[in-house]
Structures are given as structure tokens and as C-alpha cells.
Amino acid sequence: MIKAFRGELLHFLADPAKGSLEQSYQYFTDGLLVIKDGLVASVGEASTLAATLEPDVEIKHYPQGLIIPGxxxxxxxxxxxxxxxxxxxxxxxxxxxxxxxxxxxxxxxxxxxxxxxxxxxxxxxxxxxxxxxxxxxxxxxxxxxxxxxxxxxxxxxxxxxxxxxxxxxxxxxxxxxxxxxxxxxxxxxxxxxxxxxxxxxxxxxxxxxxxxxxxxxxxxxxxxxxxxxxxxxxxxxxxxxxxxxxxxxxxxxxxxxxxxxxxxxxxxxxxxxxxxxxxxxxxxxxxxxxxxxxxxxxxxxxxxxxxxxxxxxxxxxxxxxxxxxxxSMLSTLNEGYKTQQLRGDKLSPFQSFYLATLGGAKALDLEGTIGNFTTGAEADFIVLDYHATPLMSRRMEHCKTLTEKLFILSMLGDERHVLATYIMGECVFNTQDKT
The missing domain is CATH 3.20.20.140 (Metal-dependent hydrolases)
Incomplete structure (x- = not known):
């Protein structure tokens, strides 16, 4: 069974602390994640990938959030x-x-x-x-x-x-x-x-x-x-x-x-x-x-x-x-940033989100299985909501870069900012469940 999810999309391919930052991740302002039988089939620009899908494939659109690996x-x-x-x-x-x-x-x-x-x-x-x-x-x-x-x-x-x-x-x-x-x-x-x-x-x-x-x-x-x-x-x-x-x-x-x-x-x-x-x-x-x-x-x-x-x-x-x-891993990243500040070091928002996704997969020797959207990976992913709280929504109005968005998510974010959680392409939690 094929499913597709559209929205702003980010995942990591490598450690941002090593080599080129630009080559360590893929980011699509309007991306499409295509899943077949619970596994990632493809990821890319929505304008390109959507045209390759059969007409009967429903596309779930998240216009005001960020889709990332779980x-x-x-x-x-x-x-x-x-x-x-x-x-x-x-x-x-x-x-x-x-x-x-x-x-x-x-x-x-x-x-x-x-x-x-x-x-x-x-x-x-x-x-x-x-x-x-x-x-x-x-x-x-x-x-x-x-x-x-x-x-x-x-x-x-x-x-x-x-x-x-x-x-x-x-x-x-x-x-x-x-x-x-x-x-x-x-x-x-x-x-x-x-x-x-x-x-x-x-x-x-x-x-x-x-x-x-x-x-x-x-x-x-x-x-x-x-x-x-x-x-x-x-x-x-x-x-x-x-x-x-x-x-x-x-x-x-x-x-x-x-x-x-x-x-x-x-x-x-x-x-x-x-x-x-x-x-x-x-x-x-x-x-x-x-x-x-x-x-x-x-x-x-x-x-x-x-x-x-x-x-x-x-x-x-x-x-x-x-x-x-x-x-909350978002709240944990908040604490992580502060510990490095106290050491006199910097923890970039890219590094934070890498550690919480692909870095964790590598630590568990599961790269290629979970942690990013490479083809064949298990489709465990989440949608983060930029507008879950008035404070974050207002702060996001002043963002100009992805770096700023990620940093704000990691500083102001918590459980409230998880709009939906998917396991093997199936929704197991969404905020409507709590209302």
C-alpha cells in the first residue's frame, strides 16, 4: 500500500559536525514523503514526486509543520x-x-x-x-x-x-x-x-x-x-x-x-x-x-x-x-544546548536534531533502518507544529532561516509541538486524540 505525506521536510544524511554542513542533510520547503508497505519509498520535492504517483494515492498535507524522522x-x-x-x-x-x-x-x-x-x-x-x-x-x-x-x-x-x-x-x-x-x-x-x-x-x-x-x-x-x-x-x-x-x-x-x-x-x-x-x-x-x-x-x-x-x-x-x-526530546535538546553553553561550547540546532534522529540510529547501529528517510528505511516519523503555542507561533513570524526554526523548536518546543506520530506509516498519535 502506498501513502504520501506532504509538507516542509528535513532529514539527515551525515553528521553535521563532520565535513560539509550543506551535504549533511536534505531539506524541502515543500517536500513529499512516499511510503510503501511501511517503508520509505522516496523523498523529494512535492512538485516532482507527486506527478509520479497513481491518481488514487491520497496525499496527507501538513502545511504548517515540519516532517522529520521520529x-x-x-x-x-x-x-x-x-x-x-x-x-x-x-x-x-x-x-x-x-x-x-x-x-x-x-x-x-x-x-x-x-x-x-x-x-x-x-x-x-x-x-x-x-x-x-x-x-x-x-x-x-x-x-x-x-x-x-x-x-x-x-x-x-x-x-x-x-x-x-x-x-x-x-x-x-x-x-x-x-x-x-x-x-x-x-x-x-x-x-x-x-x-x-x-x-x-x-x-x-x-x-x-x-x-x-x-x-x-x-x-x-x-x-x-x-x-x-x-x-x-x-x-x-x-x-x-x-x-x-x-x-x-x-x-x-x-x-x-x-x-x-x-x-x-x-x-x-x-x-x-x-x-x-x-x-x-x-x-x-x-x-x-x-x-x-x-x-x-x-x-x-x-x-x-x-x-x-x-x-x-x-x-x-x-x-x-x-x-x-x-x-520530550525537544526539551532534552534545550537542556543539551545549555550544558554546552556552560562548558563554553556551542551546540548548533543542526547538530541537536541530528543527535536526536540519525545520531541515535547510528548509536544503536540502526542506520539505514531508522533515523532518516533513505529508501527502504522504516517509516517512523513525526510532524512538529510551529504554531502549537502562541509564543512559538509569534516567534516563528520573525524567522528567516531553517537554522532559526530548528533552534526555536529546540528552545521553546515540548510535547505540545508534536502534531502527529507515525509508526511504519500508520498514525499512532495526533493532537486530536487529546481533545
Whole structure:
């Protein structure tokens, strides 16, 4: 079945920070996106492409918005949805006081399904169509999440947390049980429909060397799965890692010694990295999830994007719900811009939207599958509304360039500015649903 969508249209072909900015994206003031059986068939000028369509193909026109690929969230915790915005702590205390008690409930499959349904609705309303998601230590949490994501036909990645030390007894597994549970979940869910699995050590302090080595064993046995964990988020955390693993050369080396780095390895945060660690991340093609909302909320620090770029590290953007305080990738880009300002660096609006779309796809090793409108890509896309709020509408009246439009979207935009969300060419959310 062929569908077509007309309007102002933008997608990225390459990283704007590398090479020519003009060659890094395609932009059409009056574009046409043609979809066949849920996949991108073509994209281009409406005046040219419309003439190639059969007369019976209906064209959906969005005259006052911007059509872009769906946002990609490269680090988020669905079990933390209901304890978002918990007051007053930094990372380690926040985990003990809020996160761990909330995650205890996910031993119950039905509870997990209820939260997963709400979580996914929030993502879609915010324009996020793919996410790399933490479950809890319970197998049931992953079964619940995948069962809901499958019903919505989403491309989602999730994994069971591995955690066998320095955590409450009620959330503790063992190296062996974590391996066995993860293996069973991989066999059940990985590459079923649009679902993929991530081996998920919570972070080095809660994992014994034996457990990390078991995670490395799983990666070797199932090379198409992901590795998803945290890295160098908080200075106290880094000092704790040094005490726990004295025979390693820093935080990243804890994971490296267990063979956990690679093209499908995504490390959340990376706020306090040494150049040698960045070099190792770059040469192993490992990725970082940049989570500015969370880093600011917990007072963790300011991610050094320029350092990551110097070492050719692939970077995506993560909301990191529930330390992050918004599902909106537009609001997250707002925070990201401000973190770089505080570092004395600039984050251009082109770079922001690249990181939230094609950059995220590259971080998840899914370039060509999602993230832009190349032929054959899955047709997950959103429509952003320039006039959803009076303030943005008024501000847009004074815009003269695409750069200005993108910057205003990333500074003033939030969930309200997502007019519609499409999955495989099918509308799954539009603002009329909320009225």
C-alpha cells in the first residue's frame, strides 16, 4: 500500500559536525514523503514526486509543520516513570531512596504492563519512536515491556538488569541466574518483529567481576544483541568504582576487561571521561548516550560533547527518565544546548536534531533502518507544529532561516509541538486524540 505525506521536510544524511554542513542533510520547503508497505519509498520535492504517483494515492498535507524522522531515545528507564522528579539527591542516594524501592514492584507482570503502556504512550506523544530501555532485575519487567511494545509494532530495545552486589536483597540476582534469565529472554524476544535485546549490567558497582564476565559471555554467544549500562556519571560513583576494582585502569576498563565494548555497546552519560577512555570508546565503535536533563537534575556534571567528537565517538541523546525530567526530546535538546553553553561550547540546532534522529540510529547501529528517510528505511516519523503555542507561533513570524526554526523548536518546543506520530506509516498519535 502506498501513502504520501506532504509538507516542509528535513532529514539527515551525515553528521553535521563532520565535513560539509550543506551535504549533511536534505531539506524541502515543500517536500513529499512516499511510503510503501511501511517503508520509505522516496523523498523529494512535492512538485516532482507527486506527478509520479497513481491518481488514487491520497496525499496527507501538513502545511504548517515540519516532517522529520521520529526521535530516538538512547537511554531511558521505563520502571522509573512513576518516581520521576524525586527531590533532593545526587546519584547514589537517589538510587537508594527512590529508584530501588520503585523497581521492587516490577516482579509483578501486570504492574509492568500498566507502566509500560503509559510509558509508551508518553514516548509517542513526545515524538519518540524508538528507545533503548532499562527494565529491572526481574524477567517479568522485560516480558511486560516487550509485550506492550509488540502490540504497538514499535522498534524497541530492552533488557533485564544484572545486579548481584551493593544493592537491596530484593533486587539482587546472581551471576549465574542473571546469565540464565538474560539468555532465556534473548531466545524469547530478540529480533522478534521489531524488538531487540540489550544485556544490561546496571553499572559496575552493582556487578561482580564474575557477573560482568558472564555478560561478556552472552555478548560473544549472541553478537547481534546490545550492551547497555552506565559509565562515569558521578564523581562519587567513579571513586567507588576505583575502590571496588583496584586492578583496573579506570571505570571504562572495568567493562573492557570483560569484553563489553563494541559497536552495539551503549554507555549512558560519560560525563567525566579521560582522553584515554574516549580513545578506547572511539576505536571500539562504542557509543555514548548524552543525557543532559538527568545530568543537570542530579548535579552530575556537564557532558563534554566536543571531547567525544574529537575521538570520533558515536553519540545519541537520552532522556534518562526518571532522573531526567521530561519525555520530550525537544526539551532534552534545550537542556543539551545549555550544558554546552556552560562548558563554553556551542551546540548548533543542526547538530541537536541530528543527535536526536540519525545520531541515535547510528548509536544503536540502526542506520539505514531508522533515523532518516533513505529508501527502504522504516517509516517512523513525526510532524512538529510551529504554531502549537502562541509564543512559538509569534516567534516563528520573525524567522528567516531553517537554522532559526530548528533552534526555536529546540528552545521553546515540548510535547505540545508534536502534531502527529507515525509508526511504519500508520498514525499512532495526533493532537486530536487529546481533545
Amino acid at each position: 526521535f530516538i531515545d538512547t537511554h531511558v528507564h521505563y520502571p522509573q516513570t512513576e518516581m520521576i522528579a524525586s527531590y533532593g539527591e545526587q546519584l547514589l542516594e537517589w538510587l537508594d531512596n527512590y529508584t530501588f524501592p520503585a523497581e521492587r514492584e516490577f516482579c509483578n507482570f501486570e504492574h509492568g504492563q500498566r507502566v509500560a503502556q503509559f510509558f509508551i504512550e508518553q514516548l509517542l506523544e513526545a515524538g519518540t519512536t524508538t528507545a533503548l530501555v532499562f527494565g529491572t532485575v526481574h524477567k517479568e519487567s522485560v516480558d511486560a515491556f516487550f509485550s506492550v511494545a509488540q502490540q504497538h509494532k514499535l522498534r524497541m530495545i530492552c533488557g533485564k538488569v544484572l545486579m548481584d552486589q551493593n544493592c537491596p536483597d530484593y533486587l539482587q540476582d546472581s551471576a549465574e541466574s542473571g546469565y540464565n534469565d538474560s539468555k532465556a529472554l534473548i531466545e524469547k524476544w530478540h529480533q522478534v518483529d521489531r524488538l531487540q535485546y540489550a544485556i544490561t549490567p546496571r553499572f559496575a558497582p552493582t556487578c561482580s567481576t564474575e557477573q560482568l564476565q558472564k555478560a561478556g559471555q552472552l555478548l560473544a554467544e549472541y553478537p547481534s544483541v546490545y550492551l547497555h549500562t552506565h559509565l562515569s556519571e558521578n564523581k562519587d560513583e567513579i571513586a567507588w568504582v576505583k575502590q571496588l576494582f583496584p586492578n583496573t585502569d579506570g571505570y571504562l576498563d572495568v567493562y573492557d576487561q570483560s569484553q563489553l565494548l563494541g559497536k552495539r555497546s551503549v554507555f549512558a552519560h560519560g560525563v567525566h571521561l579521560h582522553d584515554s577512555e574516549c580513545q578506547r570508546l572511539g576505536e571500539t565503535h562504542s557509543s555514548i548516550a548524552f543525557c543532559p536533563s538527568s545530568n543537570l537534575f542530579l548535579g552530575s556534571g556537564l557532558f563534554n560533547l566536543k571531547q567525544a567528537q574529537q575521538f570520533d565517538i558515536t553519540v545519541g541523546v537520552g532522556s534518562d527518565i526518571g532522573a531526567g525530567t521530561t519525555f
